[in-house]
Amino acid sequence: MDLKYFTLSEFDSPDEPGSGSKMDKDFLEKLDYARGNASIAFKITSGYRTPHWNDNVAGGRIGSSHKKGLAADIACVNSRNRQIIIKALMDVGINRIGIGNTFIHADVDKSKDANVIWLYN
Numbered sequence: 033m034d035l036k037y038f039t040l041s042e043f044d045s046p047d048e049p050g051s052g053s054k055m056d057k058d059f060l061e062k063l064d065y066a067r068g069n070a071s072i073a074f075k076i077t078s079g080y081r082t083p084h085w086n087d088n089v090a091g092g093r094i095g096s097s098h099k100k101g102l103a104a105d106i107a108c109v110n111s112r113n114r115q116i117i118i119k120a121l122m123d124v125g126i127n128r129i130g131i132g133n134t135f136i137h138a139d140v141d142k143s144k145d146a147n148v149i150w151l152y153n
């Protein structure tokens with residue numbers, strides 16, 4: 033895997049150094065390509081999560097795709113960057129997107145509905 037913009041450690045679960053290596057490779061390549069197209073920094077606020085981190089610390093859902101290495105959250109706090117990031121994600125085929133007040137969740141979990149955008153609130 034050859035990532036141009038990201039390093040795997042950006043995707044580590046905070047309680048397990050090195051666990052960013054558990055991220056799905058195809059997903060990371062898509063994210064990296066989207067980052068190039070977007071031409072703005074993608075700051076990863078959550079990538080891989082151990083079951084402990086997801087369920088007990090991050091407040092994630094039980095079936096979170098973060099535990100499978102199939103989801104990542106990208107920091108985003110303004111409407112212009114939100115448009116740029118979401119367009120870039122969709123252009124590379126990332127078709128499950130969640131929008132929070134301060135982040136965008138990108139997700140390619142094929143066991144869940146495709147082509148959806150949801151809100152966190």
Ligand SMILES: [Zn+2]
Nearest residue numbers: 103104105137
């Ligand atoms: Zn997320």
